Amino acid sequence: MNTTIFDLDRPMHDKPLAAAGLTSYRCRGRYGWIMIGAHNRHEAWSEAQRSSDAADRNTLQVWTGDEYEDVNP
Numbered sequence: 777m778n779t780t781i782f783d784l785d786r787p788m789h790d791k792p793l794a795a796a797g798l799t800s801y802r803c804r805g806r807y808g809w810i811m812i813g814a815h816n817r818h819e820a821w822s823e824a825q826r827s828s829d830a831a832d833r834n835t836l837q838v839w840t841g842d843e844y845e846d847v848n849p
Contacts, residue, residue: 792839800839801847806830817847 792800794813801812801820805828812827814820817836824831837844 790844794839800844802837802844804832804835820847 789802789809789811793811794800798813798815799820801814801817801824802809803812803820803824804810805824810824810827810831812820812823814823817838820838821831821833821836824833824836836847838847
């Protein structure tokens with residue numbers, strides 16, 4: 777099953793939100809998930825840090841087509 781932003785049965789933080797050409801990532805911040813569109817995990821981590829000084833690298837996840845999975849540093 778491929779989930780899209782239009783899947784009404786899932787909350788927004790459980791959907792891929794990246795623009796076309798980017799991969800969806802998410803990372804826990806102080807107030808919840810930081811949703812990120814990036815070309816790779818290094819760029820995603822950079823964007824997470826730019827978004828919040830409380831971003832936790834151990835919570836960085838990538839969208840695999842059906843769900844978010846942990847990214848190994």
